[in-house]
Amino acid sequence: xxxxxxxxxxxxxxxxxxxxxxxxxxxxxxxxxxxxxxxxxxxxxxxxxxxxxxxxxxxxxxxxxxxxxxxxxxxxxxxxxxxxxxxxxxxxxxxxxxxxxxxxxxxxxxxxxxxxxxxxxxxxxxxxxxxxxxxxxxxxxxxxxxxxxxxxxxxxxxxxxxxxxxxxxxxxxxxxxxxxxxxxxxxxxxxxxxxxxxxxxxxxxxxxxxxxxxxxxxxxxxxxxxxxxxxxxxxxxxxxxxxxxxxxxxxxxxxxxxxxxxxxxxxxxxxxxxxxxxxxxxxxxxxxxxxxxxxxxxxxxxxxxxxxxxxxxxxxxxxxxxxxxxxxxxxxxxxxxxxxxxxxxxxxxxxxxxxxxxxxxxxxxxxxxxxxxxxxxxxxxxxxxxxxxxxxxxxxxxxxxxxxxxxxxxxxx
Numbered sequence: 001x002x003x004x005x006x007x008x009x010x011x012x013x014x015x016x017x018x019x020x021x022x023x024x025x026x027x028x029x030x031x032x033x034x035x036x037x038x039x040x041x042x043x044x045x046x047x048x049x050x051x052x053x054x055x056x057x058x059x060x061x062x063x064x065x066x067x068x069x070x071x072x073x074x075x076x077x078x079x080x081x082x083x084x085x086x087x088x089x090x091x092x093x094x095x096x097x098x099x100x101x102x103x104x105x106x107x108x109x110x111x112x113x114x115x116x117x118x119x120x121x122x123x124x125x126x127x128x129x130x131x132x133x134x135x136x137x138x139x140x141x142x143x144x145x146x147x148x149x150x151x152x153x154x155x156x157x158x159x160x161x162x163x164x165x166x167x168x169x170x171x172x173x174x175x176x177x178x179x180x181x182x183x184x185x186x187x188x189x190x191x192x193x194x195x196x197x198x199x200x201x202x203x204x205x206x207x208x209x210x211x212x213x214x215x216x217x218x219x220x221x222x223x224x225x226x227x228x229x230x231x232x233x234x235x236x237x238x239x240x241x242x243x244x245x246x247x248x249x250x251x252x253x254x255x256x257x258x259x260x261x262x263x264x265x266x267x268x269x270x271x272x273x274x275x276x277x278x279x280x281x282x283x284x285x286x287x288x289x290x291x292x293x294x295x296x297x298x299x300x301x302x303x304x305x306x307x308x309x310x311x312x313x314x315x316x317x318x319x320x321x322x323x324x325x326x327x328x329x330x331x332x333x334x335x336x337x338x339x340x341x342x343x344x345x346x347x348x349x350x351x352x353x354x355x356x357x358x359x360x361x362x363x364x365x366x367x368x369x370x371x372x373x374x375x376x377x378x379x380x381x382x383x384x385x386x387x388x389x390x391x392x393x394x395x396x397x398x399x400x401x402x403x404x405x406x407x408x409x410x411x412x413x
Contacts, residue, residue, distance in 0.1 A: 091118065092120070150168075152197050167359075186208065191218050210235070246379075290322075300370075307381050
């Protein structure tokens with residue numbers, strides 16, 4: 001028992017144990033260098049002082065202690081912190097630590113029995129599938145794993161799909177706002193961290209992702225969590241997915257014939273783990289209550305897909321609530337963010353937008369969740385109204401020239 005003498009012997013729990021013959025003080029100072037108060041206690045109560053050598057080796061040292069002894073003293077911000085994804089530890093090492101990445105990785109393996117693979121992030125996420133390059137610095141080069149969040153399980157290949165364990169609290173927070181029986185459209189669903197828990201709660205979920213590998217694991221996770229009756233998975237462009245889901249008047253159709261297949265031949269029903277799933281046109285569009293757009297880098301840009309996408313004659317009840325994730329830029333105010341949203345929608349928000357701070361990604365970079373209802377003027381915009389949007393995405397009531405529309409907006413028309 002190690003104890004620094006800062007209390008009187010009467011109120012010291014350590015001293016009370018010593019009185020009963022059950023205590024032991026381990027002192028790192030020679031007897032002559034002990035504090036006078038402790039010397040007095042030892043003398044008055046005739047406590048034996050015995051020299052003993054304790055050998056502290058690698059097994060007794062923490063990961064931080066080992067790494068700090070391996071890395072030169074001049075290197076700042078020495079860290080062994082990592083994100084855990086199943087059996088994988090994800091590091092984000094500074095450049096100065098890269099020469100020691102393999103040693104650091106091995107220390108993490110040794111000190112964390114559940115970890116079998118250690119990877120280091122290489123570069124930033126700059127592709128449309130939100131995956132980053134990684135370097136296996138220690139352990140097995142096996143990047144398919146399984147993680148659990150609350151009551152849901154997720155299988156994934158960490159090198160080919162997007163996953164962030166730090167968003168577990170946010171996944172639960174948003175799903176907790178849904179009610180059983182509501183319909184949720186998840187536009188950038190990934191492998192299902194929002195879709196699966198929402199389905200477990202009793203929501204009907206239409207979950208889409210552009211990445212075919214994410215779509216494959218989304219299908220597997222639907223089966224793994226036994227929510228097949230509540231989730232339909234899609235592998236489409238986000239804008240096309242939004243607009244076709246908004247069109248309740250579209251006719252139902254059978255599944256599309258895969259490319260290269262003979263239309264005269266019967267097609268196999270896609271299995272539960274393959275990448276070929278239902279065409280959006282094979283599922284009747286239904287009125288929905290919530291839209292999740294978890295693509296912080298560019299989700300706001302997809303909001304233009306809602307403009308004029310709803311049929312006033314077919315849609316009944318309130319318009320859906322959108323939960324759009326974004327990053328707050330340096331020196332950007334909440335008013336600036338709302339302006340970005342309204343500019344993308346092509347109209348003003350009828351009610352106040354709610355802004356929830358999810359996490360601090362970097363010293364000057366916050367991840368936010370923007371929640372608002374789609375305004376009727378945006379949802380039911382007519383063709384002439386849509387032609388009043390200029391190339392900058394701003395309302396331009398003085399110019400009805402279709403040439404003012406961006407290529408994307410002309411495509412949506």
